[in-house]
Amino acid sequence: xxxxxxxxxxxxxxxxxxxxxxxxGLNLGGDSKVPWPDGGTQHPDDFSDHRKIxxxxxxxxxxxxxxxxxxxRNWGFNCLRLLTTWEAIEHExxxxxxxxxxxxxxxxxxxxxxxxxxxFLDFHQDVxxxxxxxxxxxxxxxxxxxxDFTRFEAAxxxxxxxxxxxxxxDSDNQASYPQMSWAQNYRMPANAIMWTLFxxxxxxxxxxxxxxxxxxxxxxxxxxxxxxxVARRVAHMPHVxxxxxxxxxxxxxxxxxxxxxxxxxQRQLNGPPMPGVVWSALDALAVAAGVPxxxxxxDTSFEVNAKIGWQTVNPKGVRIWxxxxxxxxxxxxxxxxxNLDKEHRIVALTEDxxxxxxxxxxxxANDVFAPFYHRVACTIRAxxxxxxxxxEMDPLGAMTGRPFPASMPAxxxxxxxxxxxxxxxxxxxxxxxxxxxxxxxxxxGSAEIxxxxxxxxxxxxxxxxxxxSGMPTLIGEFGIPFDLDDGTAYAAWASGxxxxxVWATHTQxxxxxxxxxxxxHLSSAQWNYTAGNQxxxxxxxxxxxxxxxVFSLDQPAGRAVSGFCRPYAQAIQGKLQRIHFDSSSGVFxxxxxxxxxxxxxxxxxxxxxxxxxxLTITLSGPTHSHEHDRHTQILTIxxxxxxxxxxxxxxxx
Numbered sequence: 001x002x003x004x005x006x007x008x009x010x011x012x013x014x015x016x017x018x019x020x021x022x023x024x025g026l027n028l029g030g031d032s033k034v035p036w037p038d039g040g041t042q043h044p045d046d047f048s049d050h051r052k053i054x055x056x057x058x059x060x061x062x063x064x065x066x067x068x069x070x071x072x073r074n075w076g077f078n079c080l081r082l083l084t085t086w087e088a089i090e091h092e093x094x095x096x097x098x099x100x101x102x103x104x105x106x107x108x109x110x111x112x113x114x115x116x117x118x119x120f121l122d123f124h125q126d127v128x129x130x131x132x133x134x135x136x137x138x139x140x141x142x143x144x145x146x147x148d149f150t151r152f153e154a155a156x157x158x159x160x161x162x163x164x165x166x167x168x169x170d171s172d173n174q175a176s177y178p179q180m181s182w183a184q185n186y187r188m189p190a191n192a193i194m195w196t197l198f199x200x201x202x203x204x205x206x207x208x209x210x211x212x213x214x215x216x217x218x219x220x221x222x223x224x225x226x227x228x229x230v231a232r233r234v235a236h237m238p239h240v241x242x243x244x245x246x247x248x249x250x251x252x253x254x255x256x257x258x259x260x261x262x263x264x265x266q267r268q269l270n271g272p273p274m275p276g277v278v279w280s281a282l283d284a285l286a287v288a289a290g291v292p293x294x295x296x297x298x299d300t301s302f303e304v305n306a307k308i309g310w311q312t313v314n315p316k317g318v319r320i321w322x323x324x325x326x327x328x329x330x331x332x333x334x335x336x337x338x339n340l341d342k343e344h345r346i347v348a349l350t351e352d353x354x355x356x357x358x359x360x361x362x363x364x365a366n367d368v369f370a371p372f373y374h375r376v377a378c379t380i381r382a383x384x385x386x387x388x389x390x391x392e393m394d395p396l397g398a399m400t401g402r403p404f405p406a407s408m409p410a411x412x413x414x415x416x417x418x419x420x421x422x423x424x425x426x427x428x429x430x431x432x433x434x435x436x437x438x439x440x441x442x443x444x445g446s447a448e449i450x451x452x453x454x455x456x457x458x459x460x461x462x463x464x465x466x467x468x469s470g471m472p473t474l475i476g477e478f479g480i481p482f483d484l485d486d487g488t489a490y491a492a493w494a495s496g497x498x499x500x501x502v503w504a505t506h507t508q509x510x511x512x513x514x515x516x517x518x519x520x521h522l523s524s525a526q527w528n529y530t531a532g533n534q535x536x537x538x539x540x541x542x543x544x545x546x547x548x549x550v551f552s553l554d555q556p557a558g559r560a561v562s563g564f565c566r567p568y569a570q571a572i573q574g575k576l577q578r579i580h581f582d583s584s585s586g587v588f589x590x591x592x593x594x595x596x597x598x599x600x601x602x603x604x605x606x607x608x609x610x611x612x613x614x615l616t617i618t619l620s621g622p623t624h625s626h627e628h629d630r631h632t633q634i635l636t637i638x639x640x641x642x643x644x645x646x647x648x649x650x651x652x653x
Contacts, residue, residue, distance in 0.1 A: 003239040010470035018598040020572040023523035025079030029059035030530035030541030032083035033135035040542030045162045050139035055088035056101045060531040069115040076605040079118040081525040087138045089226040106233040113239035122244040127185035133160045146325035155318040157189040172537035182544040184276040189284040196252030203357040208328035224379045231383040242388030253281040253354040286346040290319030370405040377409035390415035406466040414464040415476035454516040479527035483547040490535040503560035510563030571603040586651035594639035602637040614652035621645035
């Protein structure tokens, strides 16, 4: 398929020939978050070499690109959300760019186009940085604002696998670092300080300057400078359709009061109840200042009435601000530390410091994200004016239904993420009954679970409703852990089982998810493809024991391929009306309204894995001709009259 730049028309992606395009993609890849070759979290690391590391080799070596891209294309994907990180580009220091890595990323991107894959670039981050438990920003950003990341662990200011995990132990699931616990960092001091400054220092700490400008301007300018470096390398490639604004940005304490009320041992915080230590902004500022705090700890049930324990955080009083650096929040009069009889006590002074700016309640969508979206759009479109902006809000905003601002840049896309949180966190799936951890809703049987998925995805789609011109929705991330049920599939594989029964549960869940995407006509990018993945609970996607890759070195032919390798319309000579695939019977149906003025045909991917003994194709509607290429697995339909064409494909017996 010849690729042309895409633009948006209402809620649709349209190519240069006027065809509606459905993007069915993969995130490439999970280990692009960490340095090459041994930067994965399965290795101990004190980050002392953070200025000298390299990401050249992520997501894979150029010599391996043909193998990986041919596999991805054969599975029917036509799009990649290609991951990079700010750290990968600017790790050595402010304004010092890694040209070897930039060339490598450029060539990976170029090669993707050779295989007919659209690409949009994702500047990825999770909980700010590797040094605060995730990935994304360079280590020098902590130094720039006055933090010493080497003190985070001693102070209890972050939850980092390389600090908490006992690498000498044979156990892969350890109480000190439970699987899927990295997200606790969202509310911990290291991460929260950085995001609060990134968004709000102009208003919250107006006298705190870095190089003569606010911390917000300093951090955002450097991030966007790194983005521009990538943009210049790929601007000439027609298959590059745009940039993600920023992956799952945190908010820090924005929108929160300084010291929420304590009720029955539980803090009232924004968002759903989460396991782990329960932090207020005041608690976090105290710990950062070296003041010990006795804080409530929720168990892992996610229930509103979860068991609450107590934990003394930072008992040794370790201060995470660098020697000689004053806390900018204390300098701004938000809190004070009092010395009473040789014991320190923290006092709240400005309760609404993070919830109000200049006397007005903070509007997250319009006051925080809208200006940032426009700034990102201006940065990338100064280099390629046609590029799309794949816009994301914070994960909590997407989960709780906070809509996008009405004043979005033109040619924006709702690129929000969606996961079955129960599946993601508990790594278990029971088709008989599935309980949503965030809402408590119980769904009985596959039909109810599928209906819930469709409702949740429709709610994500609805986040774009305030935008009068319309925004297409591309689910930027969704996916499943492949180490479900304590790695049952891996045990079966190790015992020699090689048929599809190994992945029966995974295939069932993926089918339900893609059914919901089809019903809503949504584009998507599944998380993820990790070239270095292994069937090992310590390794997985090489990042914080996550294991959601459709590819593994142990399963190079793919995992649960029949769950995601399904028929769909890649390009439509007109407008899609309805599409449905029954994975059990193999019946695929599609209805589309033709537009003969569009000069290029409809392309439908019909994977051989779903039709192992062949297929029968039936078309009805206005005048047309068609051709099915079994090698490319593409059905091509040319329409010459206006009307509705029905496509029906069935498995040959």
